[in-house]
Amino acid sequence: MLNLTYRLRGQCIRLKIPEKRVFVPNFVGLFNATQFRIRRGETVADVGTGAGLHAILCAKLGARLVYGIDVSADAVKAARRNARLNGVAGRCRFLQGSFADWLPKLRCRPDLIISTLPNTPGASRLMREPAMRESPLVARFLDGGRDGAELTVDLVKAARHSLAPEGRLHLHLVAWSNSRRTLAALASQGFQVLTLARAHIPLWGQRCNAVRAIRERAQGRPWLVRFADFPRRLEHDVRIVEGRLEAEPRPLPRRPAEAVVEVAL
Numbered sequence: 001m002l003n004l005t006y007r008l009r010g011q012c013i014r015l016k017i018p019e020k021r022v023f024v025p026n027f028v029g030l031f032n033a034t035q036f037r038i039r040r041g042e043t044v045a046d047v048g049t050g051a052g053l054h055a056i057l058c059a060k061l062g063a064r065l066v067y068g069i070d071v072s073a074d075a076v077k078a079a080r081r082n083a084r085l086n087g088v089a090g091r092c093r094f095l096q097g098s099f100a101d102w103l104p105k106l107r108c109r110p111d112l113i114i115s116t117l118p119n120t121p122g123a124s125r126l127m128r129e130p131a132m133r134e135s136p137l138v139a140r141f142l143d144g145g146r147d148g149a150e151l152t153v154d155l156v157k158a159a160r161h162s163l164a165p166e167g168r169l170h171l172h173l174v175a176w177s178n179s180r181r182t183l184a185a186l187a188s189q190g191f192q193v194l195t196l197a198r199a200h201i202p203l204w205g206q207r208c209n210a211v212r213a214i215r216e217r218a219q220g221r222p223w224l225v226r227f228a229d230f231p232r233r234l235e236h237d238v239r240i241v242e243g244r245l246e247a248e249p250r251p252l253p254r255r256p257a258e259a260v261v262e263v264a265l
């Protein structure tokens, strides 16, 4: 069991993660956590919630109700426990199953849907890395189908009909997935696209999860991880000190490789 403490957006979040069975937030997840926009009192659906990081953060940032949806029973169990650990269980509902089944059935239509669904092409080299073989279940949580965009395109279609009026969908587009197809789906569903931020991702951020990086590199001394190989300006610093993660705002990098996108109907 991995015990992590995150400091994000002025909030402290503790997560207990059974790392062989539940996805450990990687760089993309942390980046998303620093970027999505939320207003107090909103209802949120966190699609592909994993250990619950984004759902719990939303609750801590003032969401009235947060649905965390995940196909994995282990993830839902871990997310529920983590919500209790962080004192926000009363405002979180964790649902096991696919977003395709749950989004149309939610009692309250979400003002915001946040997605960190798998978006790695199933046949890519990344999916055959040793770290993936060590955690086959976790590897499955990264497989975004043929071109990496399958699940996200399905989500875009489902979100169109599930969001509250003027609701928003927060997605990230990554270089290794077919973002053109996602953008075409957004356009065809009548979404207006707003780019919030872009970042380079260090190698460990692209890997199946951050466990190995945390174990190898956070050996009791402060470890400063950055969103780029950072010769230039930075968007955020993420610091790991004895298994703790902290993120602080920084200026944008100049040459983006990844976009975090929020869209509005």
Ligand SMILES: C[S@@+](CC[C@H](N)C(=O)[O-])C[C@H]1O[C@@H](n2cnc3c(N)ncnc32)[C@H](O)[C@@H]1O
Pocket: 023, 024, 025, 026, 028, 029, 030, 047, 048, 049, 050, 051, 052, 053, 054, 069, 070, 071, 072, 075, 097, 098, 099, 100, 116, 117, 118, 141, 142, 151
């Ligand atoms: C890359 S992980 C992200 C987990 C977490 N949000 C984070 O950032 O650490 C993707 C998650 O999506 C879940 N998932 C995959 N397909 C799904 C689907 N159709 N509906 C809901 N969740 C799904 C996986 O089980 C996995 O937990």
